[in-house]
Amino acid sequence: MSARVLVVDDVPANIKLLEARLTAEYFDVVAAAGGVEALDICTRAQCDIVLLDVMMPGMDGFEVCRRLKANPLTDHVPVIMVTALDQASDRIKGLEAGADDFLTKPVNEVALLTRVRSLVRLKLVLDELRMRAATSREIGLADPLAEAAVETGVGGRVLIVEDRPSAAERISAALQHEQTVEVEADPQEALFRAAEGNFDLVIVSLGLNGFDGLRLCGQLRSLDRTRHVPVLVLVEADDSERLMRALELGVNDYLLRPIDRQELLARARTQVKKRRYADRLRDNVQHSMELAITDGLTGLHNRRYMESHLGAVLERATARAKPVSLLILDIDHFKAVNDTFGHDAGDDVLREFALRLRRSIRNVDLACRYGGEEFVVVMPDTDIAIASVVAERIRRNIATEPFAVNQGTRLLDVTISIGLTARQDQADTADTILKRADQALYRAKRDGRNRVVADAA
Structure with a gap:
């Protein structure tokens, strides 16, 4: 995993130390010597995480x-505060300012890399959701970003997994004024309840008697129903090895014992807010997309959405100097299918083609029906x-297995031609990149179909 890390410090030696550690793990590092410069870099979308x-x-x-989290352009950028202050009151002040995590000087290298990787993973997911949400806003639908940003992190459902009654009672008493709390002492039962209970946060003690709390954390991350639920672990202050393992498993946050009540409240609010933010983005984006920009036959996005999305992707790529590629796919001799076997058979081909196309690309890629028998990725x-x-x-997946049509009574051999191109420079627009891919597609069809041709420019 690679990402761009902004290191903000007024001491050049501190910047050089963090830069050396991060670049050794293949992170890109940019630096700022003060707050104003850091805010400018973040506003221009030139970093993925801030130290x-x-x-x-x-x-x-x-x-x-506080300013980063108050700005809609930067409120989603993870912030790790690096400080020599180790009092709970300082951490609470940072959490209330919107910090996602803390590192105490001198910075432990394992903790640094683990925290950065964990928060970058989260941001990559949110970036994709935000990009889709921005597209829906630009084409006139409800603004899910504005709706998601109003969350306070209060009133969530929290499951506490702790088999020491006194500890569970103290944690529950601290949280119950802001959250709805349930306690489960049996970790196996806790996994079942987490999967069925639609919780906003699961708090897991790593000191469970006779059971490895890390195993429960791993199980929570492996199940589809609990994969996106934030997990906060409770760990002894001297148990750094297990804490690092927990963070590597994808745990979102932790508290060291003895637990400070105000820090517990602040961290719980932060995690509940993040969960609801991501969920609302997912729900609103999915709903608005289905209503307005989905092709009814294939279930893929339609041309209207693709053009807006492509523009957003190109803008982001220009800001970050990243590549973008585009494919235009055309089903060969599709008119003959409709003319010979009827439009119902043609619809069967389009639906099956869309299924195979989805299976051949990544989740981050966008597949759409461009029009008729043409598709864009x-x-x-x-x-x-x-x-x-x-x-x-994709071409092989289409050509090697016949398509069943007319309720499976007939099998048809289907091939496709594909033209592809990539972003060349900052002047590229959605129109220019689509035109180049279309020209490559024309050459693929002219040269005999059932082939891939790349733009030669």
């Missing part, structure tokens, strides 16, 4: 964090060499 020093002249880290962060491999895989 933010607290003690800086002029604007301190708390104020920088938009591939963010993908160069033309990789896109060529994917295009050939």
Whole structure:
């Protein structure tokens, strides 16, 4: 996994130390010596995560964090505060400012890399949701970003997995004024309840008697129903090895014992808010897309959505100097299918083609029906060499297995022609990249069909 990390510190030696550690793990690092510069870099979407020093002249880290989280353009960027302050009150102040996590100086290298990777994974998911949400807003639908941003993190459903009654009672008492709390002492039963209970947060003690709490964390991350539920672990202060393992498993946050009540409340609110933010983005995006920009026959996005989405993808790629590739696919001799076997058979071919196309691309790629028997695939962060491999895989998946039509009574051999191109420079627009791919498609059909041709420009 690679990402761009912004390191904000007024001491050059501190920047060089963090930069050396991060670049050794193949992260791109940019630096800012103060808060104003950091805010500018983030506003221009030039980082994926911020490592933010607290003690800086002029604007301190708390104020920088507050401004980042108050700006709709930057509120989704994860912030890790790096500080020599280790009091619970300082962590609470940072959490209330919107910080996602903390690292205490001197920075432990394992903790640094684990935290950065964990938050980058989360941001990659949210970036895709936000991109889709922005597209729905641009074409005149309800704005899911504005709706998602109003969450406070209060009133969530929290499951506490703790087999020590006194500890469970203290945690429950601290949370119950802001959250709806349930307690489960049996970890196996807790897994079942988490899967069925639609919780906003699961708090897991790593000190369970006779059961490895890490195993429960891993199970929560492996099940479809609990994969997106935030998990916060409770761990002894000297148990750093198990804490690192928990973070590697995808745990979202942790608290060291003895637990500070105010920090528990603040971290619970943060995780509930993140869960609801992501869920609302998913729900609103899915609903609005289905209503307005989905092709009714194939279930793929339609041309209207694709053109807006492609524009957003190209804009983001330009800001981050990333590649974008695009495929245009055309079903060969499709008119003959309709003329010979009827339009019902043609519809069968289109539906099956869409299914095979979806199975051949990544979740981050966008497949749409461009019109008639033409389809488009938009591939963010993908160069033309990789896109060529994917295009050939799609072509084979179509050509090697006949299509069943007319309720399975007839099998038809189907082939496709594919034209592909990639973003070349900042001047590329949705129209220019589509035109180049269409020209490549024309050459593929002219040269005999059932082939992939890349734009030669």
